[in-house]
Amino acid sequence: MRQRERQLGLLYALPLSVFLGLTFLAPIVLVAGFSTMPEKVFELTHMPDFSAYRTVLAQGYWKSVAWSLVLAALATLILLVICWPLAYAMAKVFKRFTLVLTIGVVMTLFVSENIRLFGWVLTLMKGGLIEGYVRSWTGFGFDAPLYNVPVIVFGLVYVYLPFMLFPLAQGISMVPDDARQAAFDLGATRWQILKEIELPLAMPGILVGSLLTFVLAAGAMAESKLLGGRAVITIADEVQTAFTYGQNWPLGSALAMVLIAIIGTLAIWAISKADLDAMMGRKS
Amino acid sequence: MSDASPILRISALTKTFDDFTALHGVDLDVAEGEFLAIVGPSGSGKTTLIRLLVGMDDPTDGAIWLRDQRIDVIPANKRPTCMVFQSLALFPHRTVGQNIEFPLKLRGVKPAVRKERALELLDLLRLPRDYYSKRIQQCSGGEKQRVALARALAFDPEILFFDEPLSALDYRLRKTLEKELKDLHRRTGKTFIYITHSLEEAMVMSDRIAIMRAGRFEQIAPAEEIYARPVSPFVAEFMGEVNFLSLSAGTVAGAELSPAAQAALAGQSGTLVIRPESLRLAPQSADLILSGTVAAEYLLGSRVQYRIDSPAGELTVEVLREDAVAGVGAPVSLGCDISAVHAIAEAEDAAA
Numbered sequence: 219m220r221q222r223e224r225q226l227g228l229l230y231a232l233p234l235s236v237f238l239g240l241t242f243l244a245p246i247v248l249v250a251g252f253s254t255m256p257e258k259v260f261e262l263t264h265m266p267d268f269s270a271y272r273t274v275l276a277q278g279y280w281k282s283v284a285w286s287l288v289l290a291a292l293a294t295l296i297l298l299v300i301c302w303p304l305a306y307a308m309a310k311v312f313k314r315f316t317l318v319l320t321i322g323v324v325m326t327l328f329v330s331e332n333i334r335l336f337g338w339v340l341t342l343m344k345g346g347l348i349e350g351y352v353r354s355w356t357g358f359g360f361d362a363p364l365y366n367v368p369v370i371v372f373g374l375v376y377v378y379l380p381f382m383l384f385p386l387a388q389g390i391s392m393v394p395d396d397a398r399q400a401a402f403d404l405g406a407t408r409w410q411i412l413k414e415i416e417l418p419l420a421m422p423g424i425l426v427g428s429l430l431t432f433v434l435a436a437g438a439m440a441e442s443k444l445l446g447g448r449a450v451i452t453i454a455d456e457v458q459t460a461f462t463y464g465q466n467w468p469l470g471s472a473l474a475m476v477l478i479a480i481i482g483t484l485a486i487w488a489i490s491k492a493d494l495d496a497m498m499g500r501k502s
Numbered sequence: 503m504s505d506a507s508p509i510l511r512i513s514a515l516t517k518t519f520d521d522f523t524a525l526h527g528v529d530l531d532v533a534e535g536e537f538l539a540i541v542g543p544s545g546s547g548k549t550t551l552i553r554l555l556v557g558m559d560d561p562t563d564g565a566i567w568l569r570d571q572r573i574d575v576i577p578a579n580k581r582p583t584c585m586v587f588q589s590l591a592l593f594p595h596r597t598v599g600q601n602i603e604f605p606l607k608l609r610g611v612k613p614a615v616r617k618e619r620a621l622e623l624l625d626l627l628r629l630p631r632d633y634y635s636k637r638i639q640q641c642s643g644g645e646k647q648r649v650a651l652a653r654a655l656a657f658d659p660e661i662l663f664f665d666e667p668l669s670a671l672d673y674r675l676r677k678t679l680e681k682e683l684k685d686l687h688r689r690t691g692k693t694f695i696y697i698t699h700s701l702e703e704a705m706v707m708s709d710r711i712a713i714m715r716a717g718r719f720e721q722i723a724p725a726e727e728i729y730a731r732p733v734s735p736f737v738a739e740f741m742g743e744v745n746f747l748s749l750s751a752g753t754v755a756g757a758e759l760s761p762a763a764q765a766a767l768a769g770q771s772g773t774l775v776i777r778p779e780s781l782r783l784a785p786q787s788a789d790l791i792l793s794g795t796v797a798a799e800y801l802l803g804s805r806v807q808y809r810i811d812s813p814a815g816e817l818t819v820e821v822l823r824e825d826a827v828a829g830v831g832a833p834v835s836l837g838c839d840i841s842a843v844h845a846i847a848e849a850e851d852a853a854a
Binding site for chain 2: 396
């Protein structure tokens, strides 16, 4: 019976597995192949020589990698802190208003990220929506709060908010009300309830939200280009440059592989650290 | 109960939700070490009452005193009481040991000390010591029950509240745990207040039973007294099957009364309460004699129950198997002694 269920399960999973294999794995294999080619070639037919990886190491690309990871980590942390209360309210307090909020947040995704970021540029730039009005009313202008690192982090937080908010709300809705009430009845303060009950029980949601935002933000470039005015260059930006202006596919591929390796390792480490079954209270 | 001042005193406690009053100014004294069961059908206000007592809700009016401290103004996490939830509310992400230690951990008790206490509590509740590191999900229903109890006892509350914790369990396990709980009450000497809709449960365990109806206490007394002398037909019916006869000015319609019964009931009006097992079939002599025909017969193990159509209304009689006489359709006479009859006066009846 068990055996049969297993076989059926594998059978049902087959179409999607094939689809994923073709659409997800194949491009990565292709990129991995290109990353081992000599620089500035456009075929996979040359002898592998790993010269592109040498360039990655020699040319100081680690700075872009570091900026991407630091920016992504900052954005993830800030999102965790600001989304927790909102997600909590969505899961436990708002009731019908949750739907309105969900639609509102999802609606922003209908407009492309670049256009929304340009909207922020128009809002924040010198002579833009804010500074322009302030100057015309008060006579005093000020420099645009653009083209710096904080505004890049702001952009990342703004763009990836839904990816933290919804998993977090899902995680919080998994915290049973009676567990919270029982902890309170047994003498726990609000902070103790948060630390001992809510955070551990909502951990699957926290983890999924953090991984999503971190991975997406680590691969982001529009925020640093548009809002940040390339105050710092992210690794994704470098990858794009290598493929386009640089006409150096092997270098771009090598950079992409480095990013995939770092983020993949981090993600697998995070998931393995967290015993999802135990957190969700399933039988082990 | 004892002469000592009560551990818990509730006075004029009222709870109103919008336009619905769930509790109508109830009063109650609970003695130290008492096992009190609060019984009522759903919607009677018993859940509202316990939520106020543990602090999960605020009363609209009235006060709750624990000895000489007023506790209704204190949040639940600062009250020296705790509750075993209907759902048990065990923490699924913690082991059995961590669940039990939880209240001690909150108080900053050292790990070694609280483990010692948790193991003692496992002993007290007759759970094996190696359950300490077991996951909650690996425990059976009865074991979870004991873990929830151990966690509540680790808190060392002045009063332990129970919100129908046995209602989700199967019959046999419930019976076992009822006895264990009674035993635990005796061994710990704590004050237990137990909410249930099952009167049977209340009778097995408690010293006193408080019967609730529509946001008020209908009767608060030991089980035997409630059974023998219910203050209203509601209580009488709640305490199991019962026959009601209407009594007006000392006469009972459809029944013959002996001189002794006439003297006892002289001038009274209201409702007569007779338990099915107090009635005898074809009595040699009795203070109250009825007659009718057998409408149905039910075998209840060692006893037999009859439903009888009589001029006084439909009656239920329960006799031992060896005393069974009639079959369905047979005419029978029934009787009982005046000592087994309880009269509820008209005024109380009307109030109910």
